[in-house]
Amino acid sequence: MDLFFLIVCVEWICQEERYTDGVKWRFLEHKGPVFAPPYEPIPGNVRFYYDGKQMKLSPEAEEVATFFAKMLDHEYTTKDIFRKNFFKDWRKEMTPEEKAKITDLSKCNFTEMSVYFKAQSEARKQMSKDEKLKIKEENERVLQEYGFCVMDNHKERIANFRIEPPGLFRGRGDHPKMGMLKRRIRPEDVIVNCSKDSKHPKPPPGTKWKEVRHDNKVTWLVSWNENIQGSIKYIMLNPSSRIKGEKDWQKYETARRLKKCVDRIRNQYREDWKSKEMRIRQRAVALYFIDKLALRAGNEKEEGETADTVGCCSLRVEHINLYPEKDGQEFVVEFDFLGKDSIRYYNKVPVEKRVYKNVQLFMENKQPEDDLFDRLNTSILNKHLQELMDGLTAKVFRTYNASITLQQQLKELTNPDENVPAKILSYNRANRAVAILCNHQRAPPKTFEKSMQTLQTKIDAKKDQLSDARRELKSAKADAKVRRDEKAVEAKKKAVERIEEQLMKLEVQATDREENKQIALGTSKLNYLDPRISVAWCKKWEIPVEKIYNKTQREKFAWAIDMADDDYEF
DNA sequence: ATAGGCACTTAGGACTATCTTC
DNA sequence: GAAGATAGTCCTAAGTGCCTAT
Numbered sequence: 169m170d171l172f173f174l175i176v177c178v179e180w181i182c183q184e185e186r187y188t189d190g191v192k193w194r195f196l197e198h199k200g201p202v203f204a205p206p207y208e209p210i211p212g213n214v215r216f217y218y219d220g221k222q223m224k225l226s227p228e229a230e231e232v233a234t235f236f237a238k239m240l241d242h243e244y245t246t247k248d249i250f251r252k253n254f255f256k257d258w259r260k261e262m263t264p265e266e267k268a269k270i271t272d273l274s275k276c277n278f279t280e281m282s283v284y285f286k287a288q289s290e291a292r293k294q295m296s297k298d299e300k301l302k303i304k305e306e307n308e309r310v311l312q313e314y315g316f317c318v319m320d321n322h323k324e325r326i327a328n329f330r331i332e333p334p335g336l337f338r339g340r341g342d343h344p345k346m347g348m349l350k351r352r353i354r355p356e357d358v359i360v361n362c363s364k365d366s367k368h369p370k371p372p373p374g375t376k377w378k379e380v381r382h383d384n385k386v387t388w389l390v391s392w393n394e395n396i397q398g399s400i401k402y403i404m405l406n407p408s409s410r411i412k413g414e415k416d417w418q419k420y421e422t423a424r425r426l427k428k429c430v431d432r433i434r435n436q437y438r439e440d441w442k443s444k445e446m447r448i449r450q451r452a453v454a455l456y457f458i459d460k461l462a463l464r465a466g467n468e469k470e471e472g473e474t475a476d477t478v479g480c481c482s483l484r485v486e487h488i489n490l491y492p493e494k495d496g497q498e499f500v501v502e503f504d505f506l507g508k509d510s511i512r513y514y515n516k517v518p519v520e521k522r523v524y525k526n527v528q529l530f531m532e533n534k535q536p537e538d539d540l541f542d543r544l545n546t547s548i549l550n551k552h553l554q555e556l557m558d559g560l561t562a563k564v565f566r567t568y569n570a571s572i573t574l575q576q577q578l579k580e581l582t583n584p585d586e587n588v589p590a591k592i593l594s595y596n597r598a599n600r601a602v603a604i605l606c607n608h609q610r611a612p613p614k615t616f617e618k619s620m621q622t623l624q625t626k627i628d629a630k631k632d633q634l635s636d637a638r639r640e641l642k643s644a645k646a647d648a649k650v651r652r653d654e655k656a657v658e659a660k661k662k663a664v665e666r667i668e669e670q671l672m673k674l675e676v677q678a679t680d681r682e683e684n685k686q687i688a689l690g691t692s693k694l695n696y697l698d699p700r701i702s703v704a705w706c707k708k709w710e711i712p713v714e715k716i717y718n719k720t721q722r723e724k725f726a727w728a729i730d731m732a733d734d735d736y737e738f
Numbered sequence: 739a740t741a742g743g744c745a746c747t748t749a750g751g752a753c754t755a756t757c758t759t760c
Numbered sequence: 761g762a763a764g765a766t767a768g769t770c771c772t773a774a775g776t777g778c779c780t781a782t
Binding site: 304340386387388391399400402404412415416419464508509511547548563608609610611688690691694695696 | 755
């Protein structure tokens with residue numbers, strides 16, 4: 169299977185030489201998407217009240233009401249924007265009579281609905297083993313039927329073969345569109361992409377596709393328009409597929425090419441800090457930040473359409489503070505802004521004097537809400553990068569710096585004398601250094617404190633157990649002198665060692681968890697770290713790769729697991 | 739240059755399955 | 761075998777970057 173993957177890749181790379189025209193496949197066959205289940209009206213005894221009086225809603229209005237009812241426990245149903253957006257869209261689904269009557273959301277009482285859905289989900293949890301098994305089997309059947317496609321003689325797993333169900337939109341952060349109604353997608357909204365000579369997917373009985381297309385320059389199987397942002401949504405293949413794997417591999421190869429010329433590029437931008445042209449200075453300082461801090465490019469966004477977040481090129485004066493001296497360091501730039509997913513980026517960085525002076529200059533005579541880099545955007549920056557290296561864009565720096573950091577950290581932190589759990593702790597620490605660089609944060613798990621406590625209790629118990637075992641060993645030794653019973657000593661010694669190891673494992677686990685409180689390792693592992701570095705590390709230290717990658721991850725990185733030897737260098 | 743459309747990668751959190759503990 | 765903790769999967773939003781038209 170893996171070998172087959174490699175052969176397919178090699179075959180394709182060979183062809184890449186011949187086709188530079190962006191052909192992605194020659195044959196594509198699939199069964200189309202799985203649609204969201206139709207709305208099931210709630211039982212008659214579950215009532216809705218308006219202004220204290222019971223009211224039966226039309227099915228259309230009722231469905232949207234249930235979306236809100238299901239969210240009642242969430243904080244955002246109390247937010248003004250959410251409520252306003254929801255109410256506006258809900259009213260569009262009402263009959264004229266309902267519309268005339270229901271004019272104030274605060275007079276709506278969804279409590280019975282909410283209670284009903286909670287009971288439902290409780291009931292689902294309480295289902296018997298048999299019932300649960302039945303559901304599992306049905307899911308498996310759907311997966312087998314719709315979850316795979318054939319692309320160029322190869323059966324591939326599809327990532328998201330289910331069409332997104334209707335519901336209320338909840339963007340991240342302070343999103344101006346939160347609460348809007350995400351409409352139900354019907355076959356008539358869907359474009360199907362497959363090859364002409366394949367068995368075309370059939371739309372559900374009595375319906376039609378919007379279009380059947382045969383575009384082999386793209387990788388998607390199904391697409392539809394989404395009504396909140398007006399963007400297009402796609403059904404594509406799983407990361408384990410050839411088409412994704414090859415792209416991933418390419419990404420890391422580009423980053424490795426950057427490694428070869430990064431010194432030259434760094435020298436260049438340092439020179440450019442002195443340029444007499446402001447646009448070049450801005451470009452050079454921005455690139456420095458992208459390189460040093462692994463910031464994202466920062467495309468412009470339409471104001472009012474999304475949450476107010478920025479990346480490097482879209483930084484504003486208000487996101488930066490300058491300190492000639494701070495905490496004993498000179499020329500400190502303080503960053504404080506919301507990045508992708510409204511995750512806060514906060515960092516105080518000492519920079520070179522020249523950078524500092526330049527930033528000062530860029531901020532001169534500007535309002536807080538003005539762009540820091542007013543002569544720069546991602547397109548200008550990327551055009552410049554393209555000239556420095558084929559295929560170079562801003563995001564390549566993130567990949568490069570993440571991967572090189574992992575490699576360096578692994579070298580630095582791995583202690584050859586330590587055992588497997590300690591080595592894995594070192595791996596996680598290396599991974600963590602990258603996650604911190606890339607600002608991959610997570611909300612501390614709700615149960616964090618408690619789970620730390622449980623672990624500590626276990627550690628304490630293990631310590632007691634250890635001192636008991638040691639005491640027993642000692643007395644066994646004393647006994648042995650008298651009765652020449654070496655066997656008993658050996659056994660006790662073994663027991664002590666075993667307990668020591670268990671204790672060590674627990675302590676390592678506690679350290680790892682504590683250090684990981686607000687840091688998410690998954691994103692960098694999945695998207696930024698050349699998997700060959702990790703695979704090589706595992707081979708070198710004889711760590712089973714399963715300790716680093718779970719099943720899904722091993723499938724995604726099959727190409728790397730096959731490819732990398734213990735001496736692989738990024 | 740600028741804007742908009744499109745296709746694709748990257749992202750955190752919700753949800754679910756599985757393991758552990760009582 | 762129930763409950764709670766943890767690991768793994770799913771979901772889909774939110775980015776990047778390229779292309780085309782103006």
